[in-house]
């Protein structure tokens with residue numbers, strides 16, 4: 001797992017947006033080879049969506065050959081309710097870019113058979129070739145998507161009852177009236193997220209600090225489902241300083257020093273190359289096929305420089 005720390009929320013959002021743009025550029029999506037992007041809702045990714053929208057409007061990126069899968073949706077509120085995740089995504093992102101409506105996937109919280117809806121969603125992800133990059137947020141209780149504390153770490157898309165803490169936290173979107181917040185949601189599972197080729201999480205503000213501490217410095221636990229990212233080969237958390245408030249100073253310094261060394265030694269290029277390889281396994285990526293250079297070995301202990309070769313943890 002990588003941890004990237006930026007001074008404030010805007011800088012963190014810029015880092016994430018630029019990272020996604022870089023991945024899209026490297027991938028060169030086309031009609032026969034579409035990029036599959038997993039997306040979250042919540043206040044945290046809004047700035048990322050704004051930056052991606054601006055990039056589209058400036059002609060820097062196209063979403064024509066991007067397929068999206070959203071993480072979750074409330075059960076039982078109308079699709080056009082202003083706080084449904086469907087409305088959220090179109091309001092903050094999809095309406096402003098050139099994505100094809102048929103490429104947008106958002107769970108239907110009003111389906112007559114919710115279990116079937118979840119099964120079909122998993123099947124649709126498979127049919128798209130799996131998710132290339134899953135962007136996620138994190139709840140105050142450490143949940144990823146709506147995988148509340150106690151969720152199975154091998155769970156897949158399903159119906160979930162929301163934790164009281166989440167209902168309380170999300171009441172700010174429902175006129176601060178806890179009674180208006182739906183009690184249930186459909187959500188991708190922890191394993192659905194872990195199956196993505198890459199996971200990028202953005203965590204902003206002091207209210208995420210405890211969750212971040214548990215997920216980075218604690219062990220893998222179903223009580224803090226974001227901690228499952230410790231098991232992923234290509235996971236990265238991008239946080240602002242406030243979100244790191246509960247981490248040990250030495251933890252933050254450690255990850256900052258890794259980033260510094262990595263920048264100096266071309267780590268970014270090494271990661272890009274390794275990810276292109278992972279994507280190439282699915283898409284027969286022509287760019288990587290050209291490269292005959294050996295991959296750097298993995299080292300579970302962290303970033304190391306050996307004979308000018310960098311090894312790194314995923």
Ligand SMILES: N[C@@H]1[C@@H](O)[C@H](O)[C@@H](COP(=O)(O)O)O[C@@H]1O
Nearest residue numbers: 040042043044137138139145146
């Ligand atoms: N299901 C969503 C999560 O996907 C999101 O990460 C979380 C944090 O939201 P915010 O970014 O508003 O703090 O809220 C909800 O619970």
